[in-house]
Amino acid sequence: MLQTVFKTKEINMPTALAIHCPNCGSHAERYYLDADHLTRTQCSTCDYLMVTCSQTGRVIEAYAPGLYARR
Numbered sequence: 001m002l003q004t005v006f007k008t009k010e011i012n013m014p015t016a017l018a019i020h021c022p023n024c025g026s027h028a029e030r031y032y033l034d035a036d037h038l039t040r041t042q043c044s045t046c047d048y049l050m051v052t053c054s055q056t057g058r059v060i061e062a063y064a065p066g067l068y069a070r071r
Contacts, residue, residue, distance in 0.1 A: 014040075023048040023064050 014031040021028035021043035028043035038060065041050045051061040 021046060021048055022050075023066065 014033045017030045017032070019028050019030050019041070020026070022041070023043060024046040026043055026045035028041060028045075028048065031040045031042075032038075032054065033040065034054075037054045039052050039054045042048065047063065047065055049061065049063040050059065052059050
């Protein structure tokens with residue numbers, strides 16, 4: 001007897017939250033990607049992007065026009 005086992009991958013939809021952009025104050029979105037342990041904040045007005053690890057808080061990717069790094 002031949003058995004076939006199909007494993008289904010759970011689809012985790014990201015949780016979205018409407019927030020104010022930390023860069024310009026406009027309306028922005030924050031997505032919680034639980035499967036990957038990531039939090040993504042993005043603003044379409046000023047092109048702000050911040051991706052962080054939700055477990056450690058470390059920055060994975062960031063782009064914020066108008067913010068300058070301090071030395």
